[in-house]
Amino acid sequence: MRTQFESPIVLLGSRLLSPYIMLFGIYVIFHGHYSPGGGFQGGALLASSVILIRLSGGRIVSRLQVREFFTTPLAAIGVIVYFGTGIVSILFGSYFLDYEALPFPGGLDPAALRYYGILVIEIGIGIAVMAILVMIYDHMARGEDYV
Amino acid sequence: MVAFAGLLIYGSLDLPYRGDADNLMHSQRSITDTVVAGNYFIQEAYNDANTPNMVTVVLGDYRSIDTLGEQVVVFTAGLICLLILRRYRPI
Amino acid sequence: MIWEVELILYMFVIVAAIVALEVKDLLTAVVSLTIFSFTMALLFVAMGGIDVGFTEAVVGAGVTGILFIVALYQTTIRTND
Numbered sequence: 001m002r003t004q005f006e007s008p009i010v011l012l013g014s015r016l017l018s019p020y021i022m023l024f025g026i027y028v029i030f031h032g033h034y035s036p037g038g039g040f041q042g043g044a045l046l047a048s049s050v051i052l053i054r055l056s057g058g059r060i061v062s063r064l065q066v067r068e069f070f071t072t073p074l075a076a077i078g079v080i081v082y083f084g085t086g087i088v089s090i091l092f093g094s095y096f097l098d099y100e101a102l103p104f105p106g107g108l109d110p111a112a113l114r115y116y117g118i119l120v121i122e123i124g125i126g127i128a129v130m131a132i133l134v135m136i137y138d139h140m141a142r143g144e145d146y147v
Numbered sequence: 148m149v150a151f152a153g154l155l156i157y158g159s160l161d162l163p164y165r166g167d168a169d170n171l172m173h174s175q176r177s178i179t180d181t182v183v184a185g186n187y188f189i190q191e192a193y194n195d196a197n198t199p200n201m202v203t204v205v206l207g208d209y210r211s212i213d214t215l216g217e218q219v220v221v222f223t224a225g226l227i228c229l230l231i232l233r234r235y236r237p238i
Numbered sequence: 239m240i241w242e243v244e245l246i247l248y249m250f251v252i253v254a255a256i257v258a259l260e261v262k263d264l265l266t267a268v269v270s271l272t273i274f275s276f277t278m279a280l281l282f283v284a285m286g287g288i289d290v291g292f293t294e295a296v297v298g299a300g301v302t303g304i305l306f307i308v309a310l311y312q313t314t315i316r317t318n319d
Contacts, residue, residue: 035200044301051301086211114195114197114198115198118198118204118208121207128222132222139229139232141308
């Protein structure tokens with residue numbers, strides 16, 4: 001975890017498997033309107049694909065994929081996307097998190113507006129859950145005995 | 148402990164069958180003659196949000212403030228892990 | 239679902255839970271807890287709650303197993319009691 005493993009086969013298998021898990025996570029987030037899934041599940045799948053590289057490759061390789069510095073702002077961005085959707089729907093004359101009044105272009109009816117509103121908050125949940133799980137893993141694997 | 152397990156099993160014998168259409172929670176009006184909320188969600192979820200999966204509609208639209216609270220809880224857990232397990236700088 | 243399959247799954251759940259509670263090696267306990275979580279996900283799917291089963295399979299069998307193993311590598315493998 002902290003250093004690179006000696007076996008290159010584990011690293012090769014993880015590098016082969018990780019992009020497909022990430023693609024399936026994005027599919028689960030964006031296809032959650034028609035099939036089981038949603039923000040939380042897709043975010044956990046994205047986090048597991050990132051953690052797989054971190055677990056097998058060590059810090060040097062995983063720095064190429066997602067930097068450890070970026071996880072905390074990404075989690076805050078995910079929560080702000082969710083909360084900002086509610087605030088925007090207040091500002092355009094509706095209730096909190098009621099998506100009837102969101103300013104999407106193109107004159108949509110309220111049902112289609114709710115469709116896109118749900119999609120926006122699912123993306124927010126996915127980003128936040130992915131960043132938080134990766135952040136917990138980073139701080140747990142480094143720990144206090146980091147030199 | 149065995150007696151408590153026997154008591155639980157005896158209590159579960161009177162539960163209705165799973166997925167039975169005549170259950171009380173699937174009826175139109177409850178026993179106090181008010182409208183059952185889940186029935187409205189099942190009937191009107193597609194018309195309200197244009198989405199076939201009604202679990203997504205319930206999580207994202209009808210109960211969205213609940214989902215916001217859940218996300219704030221997860222975010223707080225991450226921040227507490229950051230505060231406790233953070234790398235300490237040598238003084 | 240066929241009730242014999244559900245009975246076999248319930249027996250798996252009980253055996254995995256007892257093994258995870260009673261074993262001395264903590265790595266075995268983590269693996270047994272993963273088996274418990276995945277079997278519970280199969281039972282949720284059999285009962286019709288597909289979203290709950292999906293969440294249980296991803297979080298319970300994937301992420302928490304990794305976090306437990308990371309915590310084990312920082313402490314001791316064997317338990318004291």
